[in-house]
Amino acid sequence: MQSIQSGIVAFVILSAVGLFFMMPRGKSSLFSRIGLFAIIITLIFAGSGVIRQSVDVGIEKVLFALFGGISILSAVLMICQKKALYSALYFVLTVVSVAALFILQDAEFLGVALVLVYAGAIMVTYVFVLTLCKQEGNDDYERKASWPLMGTLMGFTLLGAFTTLLFDVTFAGSAINSDVAVQAGAVEIVRDSGTTLKMGIEIFKENALALEIAGVLLLIAAIGGISMIKQAKVNV
């Protein structure tokens, strides 16, 4: 597993350097182009590593690499924008590619629900509030990221810990060799009638209490949101 270890280290270091260059500074854009180039190169290598990893190159691996690459790239671009509205739009792209990944994982109800709820409702709320907010004073806080070096180091140390742990635990076991078992392994839960029916059974039968609590949570959030904005009437 020595090559995987060095591959992980190279991936983490190269993408950390690229992300650090892409963080918004006050002035120049040459560094951000270099950073974007470094991150794209890293993603291409990682994607080709994923595609090469198994015996047969099915279409699912190519689709996973494509949508995974799009989601990571748009997430990187989202956190490195100077204008907040562009970040919101890049986040919509991230959500849509994650929904595509969900559909690849036989979770088509969740993919559609994600697009409807996240990209349709939550992001519209964010965009409306962004356009409603007044931003006076100097605009400098949007042009420069605060603590870009420390933030990048911290995040990528955590990512290196995650990937090293994952590769140590699962590659040592039998998860990666189970392509045959995966094919034979009876996906009868979803293959006959799709996920929507099974999700309905799952939520309403197994998790009925969580469903009721979720309903109460939404009700409290709605009441809280309205009561926070309502101004108190002052009797003069």
Place this chain on the structure above:
Amino acid sequence: MVDYTYYIILGAILFCLGLIGFVSRRNMILMFLCTELMLQGVAVTLVGFNRHWIILGKGLDGQAFVVFLLVVAAAEAALAMSLVLLLQRYKPTLDVDQFSEMRG
């Protein structure tokens, strides 16, 4: 068939990117957006694990978890946006550094 390990790594990458964005940006709404990105990473991890459970024949618990994650994210987004609009009454800015001192 893509092994579920790659989906978990993808979820970890999205989570760490959201963490980096949350720490290093100062716009209030952008910080909330990075929180949502962290939740997206968790959702990818959950659905990746659930794929393995489907193969083992154990049900769709991970996907139900993601549904409740969406519920919590929606409630949090609504309350966070009303908090931001409430803070606009004190200072007409979105910079969190301006709010770093308690009001006397």
